[in-house]
Amino acid sequence: MMQALRRLIAGLTRHEFANKTSRLVAAERYLELLHGKEKLTDDICLHTALLVNGRWSSSRDGLWQIAKKDDVLSITIDWREIPLRQIWQFKKIENGFNWVVFMDVKKELKIGKMLCGIMLRRDYEQWFSASEAGGFPAFNNSWENIFLQDVKGNLLAVNNVEGLPAVVYENLQHGELLLQNAPQACSSRALRIEVDNHEELFAVNRYKVFNSNIFILEGEKFPAFLAEKNKQLLKTRQLEEGNLRLLLGESSAHLFWGELQLTANQGLHTALLVNNEWFDSSKCEWKIERINDRCVYVDVDWRPLPIRQSWQIDIINGSTFSWKVRTQLKEKRQDLIRTVSLGLVLRPEYEKWFGGYESGCFPAEFSGWREMIEDETAGAVGVMNHAAYPGVILKNAGNAKSRLLVQNGDGKSKARFVQSVIIKNEKIEEAVESEFDLSQEITIVDVEKYLEGYLKERLDEKVMRRGISSGGLKLISDNGKMRMFWHEKEITADIGLHTAICSSGQWYDSGKMKWQVNKVSAQRLQVKVDFSPFPVVQTWDLYFTAENTICWDVSMDIAKAVEIDERKAGIILSGKYREWFNSFEQGEFPERFTFWHDIIRNRDAETFGTYPEDGFPGVMFTVDDDHLSLIQNTDENIKGRVFQGQLMETEQTKAYPAQETLVCFKGRIKLVEDRKEIDEHRATVQPLLSKVESVYFYGDSPLLHERIAGVNEFEAKVNKLKTLIIKGESPKVGIGVSRYNFFRLHEILRFVADLQGKKIDVRSFKLTVFPLRRLRRNFIEYLEELKKAAKEALDIEFVLVDEELFNIIISISSQAEPGNERQLLRLLGVICEHAFIGPQIVVIDPYHCCNANCVHCWVHTPGVYHNKEFYEMKLNPDSFKKIADDLSDLLVDLIIFQGDGEPLMHEKFFDMVRYARNKGIKASFFTNGILLDKNVADQAVELGIDEIFCSLPAATPATFAKINTKQKPEGLSKILDNLTYLCRLKKKEGKNNPRLIMTHVIHTMNAHELMEMAKNDVKIGADVMRFYLIRLDKNIEFLKLKPSDVNAIRSGIAQVKEYVKDKNIKLLDTTEFQLEHFDQQSGNWSENIFLEKGCTLGWNFCLIPASGEVSFCCHLRTVGYLKENSFKEIWDSENYRQFRYQAKFLKQNRDAEFLNGHPLFDDYCRHCDTHQVIRDVWEQFKLYNLERFHTK
Incomplete structure (x- = not known):
């Protein structure tokens, strides 16, 4: 009872701690700051808070005991639920108070974060830090952080407002500054210091957790105070001699030359790769100690990593300073430090880099991290002078052995990086003794010619050790690169001379392999390139045969039998070259480097290269007869022009046995300064004369x-x-x-x-x-x-x-390419009006008998009758073999069994298929699906039939029986079951073929069933569906589509397109073409299109009916008779050549007659059955950019 009373009395007692015009007033767990009679604080006023076990506890939640003794105000705060106590101590200083916070931990405790701060009145509108200023935003319903660039600075302040003085909050210890707007309900401004402990375990002890000053400044005292603070800070964190100046911030260090800042972002920095994650010094706590006018120490705390780092920066003279870094583990643990780097982040105004004996330009854009150059440990790297910016050189000092490199930053950093790097590949298992040492020397160079002379000396040294030269041409081997220089200018880019091997789809590039270089003489260089793990070692022999002419011979030692798909040998030249040439062509490279792409490929090799360009010599690259030439343009990263000899192996040549010294490439590179020499060479290699009098x-x-x-x-x-x-x-x-x-x-x-x-x-x-x-x-x-x-x-x-x-x-x-040779030859045939090989497709009609009588069939529709001999007409298997032999010799791609009957009714059908497949010809067939039972499906899959076209003109039993009167309604179900079995069998066997293509002939009896047909196709697992408008003749005119049918088809096709979007089936667009050109009155769909554009079937298609005639197309247009000549003789005949030519120019030759008297163009052409084949050829001409040749 008495204790509660004492606490109540204590709560009612006010304690004041005054300093001239300002004072602290403590009462009821509040500590207010006043100036005169005006309260400066609001809400929880001066406060602390802790994050423990994921929950924040503030000083307002604790029990306060307040005592004032002499010039010290003490406040002790205990928390019931947290085993710790805080002691606040306030002392008077000029214009304010010093505030120290101690923390007594009573029991081991993990603390996530701690903060200490002041909540000020909403009347304050402007805030300041040591480096920036701004206005407070309007209040909203939640806490709002105000972005600070320098959160590790030491000052936060609010400016004077009418009747209220400025308040400055100065951090004297560690922690980050936090500036906040409180929620609308509190409406106050928060100036805070936050410490992130990362759940560090605090042992039982006393800790000094915060040390800060609070200044209350009236009138003009505030700007004068800020200026003095900045001056004091600058003095403690700056080294300067002559134009050279180093300025250190809270967690950054910047390099100046006079008043010009050379560094960007964090400036001087270090980085660690720990457990495959990068950590940067700019995110660490820095303790800076200026030893004297020429030396500063920096202690970098990498918490939560158990790592400390010490920097020592010394100015050597007015243009050079040294920078030593030591990295140590604080405790024994298995952290994996892979890399330690030290470097300068330089401004993006720098345009050129240098390293070793070379220089180059940075990319114009910051599209991604990119290494520009790496130099050996005894070398130097840096950036070249640009405008007012002096050059910067970074090199190892003393015995330091770190890598030196220059990088271009990404879109976020937008800066140039000059770095020293140590890579450690093993775990650090020793505790305190484990360390890395970096020692660098950085020099500012104000004279541009100094760097030019330095690079020339390095280049000459490199040629002496790992290069050869003749005249102005220098060739240097350098870390997986073979580079060419013309005097002091490099004319190569990236890896320069290179080779590559492709095996089983994987490329092995010489630039990524292990090299062994032997300088045989001043004029000869030998390089062994080990392509491990691929079992090949290449030997490059490079030697001069004349001034400015290099011969390049490549041989291979193959350790064990391998397959090689492709080989290349070539050179990447500078992007400054603009014009290319070969024996028959010349042109300009694109101005921009966007992505890798071919300029020319698959040309006969001979000599190709570039013309001279702006002080760069022309390059004539000659390769042996086994190689084809390839010219490419690279992407933005490399900015090069690629010239390669390319050898693509075939199935017959790609197997290489184990062997030694297999000569695989012979080339020559000649540099020329006069483009006339290239033009004269090109004139001498032309194989044909110009026209003369004869x-x-x-x-x-x-x-x-x-x-x-x-x-x-x-x-x-x-x-x-x-x-x-x-x-x-x-x-x-x-x-x-x-x-x-x-x-x-x-x-x-x-x-x-x-x-x-x-x-x-x-x-x-x-x-x-x-x-x-x-x-x-x-x-x-x-x-x-x-x-x-x-x-x-x-x-x-x-x-x-x-x-x-x-x-x-x-x-x-x-x-x-191997996969398109026949297609291109047929296109060449159309252009040249010659059949180099046989047609792509030959349709063979094996038998006229059919087990259906579909109403839309021209042959078997009810009401049409033929004599008995017609229905019994079938292809003799022996005759087929002779045909197939010719088709194989002519390189025909595909036989489709289709015609005036059901192919599966021929008793030798699969024997013929098997024979064709054994001859290397693909085989497909059309069927109505009735006989496609399990036995047939098994054979089709086993034989590897390419495609099965199932003609199914109905989606419902009623429509099926109506269209096909020979079959009962349940016949549809049988067909669907047959097709389902086929698709499941393919899947079970893990095979893609035969592809099932559902073909739906559409007319007035089924135009309303398109969607139902599509659903059936999806359900059975078909690969492709296509709808095909009926082709009419006088016997089936009653099936002609009405306008309502056409509208239903258009609507149905649109619905089907949407339906199959997420289905595993392809919809062919044959119907779209037919609908686009559909004539309602006649039922035709192609009208005069082919009359205008010509017919190319003579090179791509042929029909052989069971009667033994050879037809130009699917409508019987006879070009020969198999009883008189073989198919090959007919195909190569003068007659067939004449028909091809006439069909190509169809409009001029429409009345030409075939052997059976049919004209070249008639009404059947207006609804051409093979329109898709012709349209495919048009698309191929577009695809290969050959239209300009076809139309002439």
Whole structure:
């Protein structure tokens, strides 16, 4: 009872502690600050708080005991739930009070955070710190932190307002400044010091946790006070001699040259990589001690890491200072320190870096961290002079062995980093004795030529040790790079000369491998490149054969058998080069470096390179005949021009046995200063003459000759030549070379020789088109052999009459890969009007018999009858084998079994499929699905059939039976079950083929069922669905789509598109094309489109009915008869060539007739069944950028 009474009395007692015009008043667990009669504080006034066990407890929650003795005010605060006590001690100082907070811990305790501060009246509107100022924002419903750049500073203040003095809160100890607006309910300004203990365990002891000053300043005293404080702080944290000045902040250090600040962000800093996480000194507590005018010590506390770091910075002279760093562990633990770095963060105004013997430009943008250069420990790195900014050099001092490097910062830092780095790969297990030592010397260089001279000396030293030189050309091996210099300018970029090997999709680059360099002589360098773990060691032999000319031979030692998909050898040149060339082409590089991309690829190698550019010599890079040339532009990071010899292996050549000294590349690099030398070289390697006065022949037949000549003159030319010969004259004869004849020049040569009474055996001369990427080289070799034969027998010149010929060949060959060669050859065939290989697709009709009678079928629709022989007509298996043999030889891609019946009804169907597959031809077939039972599905999967097209024109049993009157309604269910089994079997076997393509022929009886069809397709697991508008003839006109049907189809297609978006099925767009061009009256969908654009089926498609005819397209247009000739003979015939040409120019030749009397263009073309094949060819011309050649 008495104790409670005493506490009550104590609570009512006011204790005042006055200092001139200001005083502290303590009562009822409040400590207020007053000036005169005005209260300066509000809410909880002067206070402390602790975060313990995730909960904040403030001084207002404790029990207060207040005592005043002499010139000290003491307040003791106990908390019931926390085993600690705080003692506040206040002493009077000039213009205010000193406030020290002690903490007695009674029992071991983890404390997360502590804070100490003042809550001031809302009347204060402006705040200040040592380095910045601002206005308080309006109050809201929660605590609001006001951002401070220097949270580790030592001053927070509020400015005078009318009737109220300024209040300054000065931190004399550790902790971060915290400036806050209290919530609307409190409406006060908080000036605080916060200490983050990171849940540190405090032992039983007394701790001095806060030490601060509170100043109350009237009128003009406040700005004068701030100026004096800043002056005192600057004096204790600055070193200066001449123009060199170092200024240290709370957790930063900056370098100045005169009044110009050279550093950015944190300035001088260190960083640690601990347990794979980076920590930076700018986030640590610094204790700074200025020893004298030339030396300062910095103690860096890395808490919560058990690490302390000591810095010693000494000014050596007016341009140089030293910086020593020691890092120590405070306690024994298994922390993994991987890296310690020291460095300068320099301003982004610096544009050029240097290191070793070279210099370069920083990227224009800060897109990501990027290392610019690393120098050896005995070297130096830094930045070059720029405008008013002097150069900065960083090097190791004494015996320090740290790495030296320059980096460009990212978008957040936006600065240049010059650093010294130590990397430690083992755990630090020794406790207090474990340390790292860095010792650097930093020099400011105000004279730009000093650095230029320094770099030249380093370059000469490097050439003496690891390089060779001739004339102005220097070649230097440097840490996985082979670099070229022209006098003192580097003309290479990144890794310079390099090789690469690709195996099983993985690239192995020489720049990332282990090198062993041997300088054989002043003119010869040998490098062994170990590609481990890939079992290959390359030996590079680099030597001068003439001034400014380097030969580069590469051989391989293969330790064990490997597969190599691709090999490259090349050079990355400086981005300053703008023009490239090869024997037939030249052009300019893009101005910007965006991403890696090809300029040209798959060209015959020969010589290619760059023209001279702004003091840089031209580069002529010649590679051996096995390699193709590749020119690329790099991204922003490298900013280089890439020239490579590229060798792509085939399935037959990619297996390499273990062997030694396999020569794999021979190249030559020549530097030239005059571009005329390059132009003269290019002129000498052209394989064809320009047109001169001669008697010209363009073909060995009127059709070919006049196709190129453009006039009807063949017979006249033949007669003219014969007449001149009879007269005893020796006329000059030329064979004009064009896109339309370059592949049969041997035949034209034989023909012209015959006219002159000479015999030339041309049987061994034939243009080889494979591999397609070597087409230009193969053509030149073919041409050279023909020229040689022509010179030996008679004087015949080959003359280029088609300026686009080499552009066409290059455009085709440069895009060739193993997977697209046949496709490109067929496109080349369309351009050149010649069939280099067979069609992509051959449709074979095996049997006319069918187990369905779909109403939309032209053959089996009810009401249409054929004789018995027609229905029994089937393809003889032996005949099929002969056809398949030819198709295989002609490189046909796919046979589709489809036609006037159900293919599965042929008893030898799978025998024929098997034979085709064994011949390397893909096989697909159409079916109505009725016979696609488990046995058929098993065989289809086992044989690897490519695709099964299931024609299913109904989604419901009723519609199915209505369309197919031979079948009952439940037949639909059987078909769906068959298809479901097929799809599940594929999945079970882990196979992608056969792909199931659902084909829905749409007409007036089923136009309303598109969505239901799509749902069925998804349910069974089909791969593709496609809807196909019916093609009409007079027998099925009753199925013609009505306007309401067309609207239903448009709506249905839109719904299906939305429905399948998240389904594992593809919707083909055939219907969109048909609807776009649909004619309501006729039911046609292609009208005159193909008449205008031409038909390319002659190179891509062919139909062989069971009758044994060969048809140009799916509507019987006969080009030959298998009973008279083989398929290969028909395909290569003059007849077929004529039909292809006429179809290409369909509009001009629409009335041309096939062998069976059908015209080239008729009503069937207005609803072309193979429109998708033709449209695919159009898209391919676009894809490969060949349209300009096709349209001529």
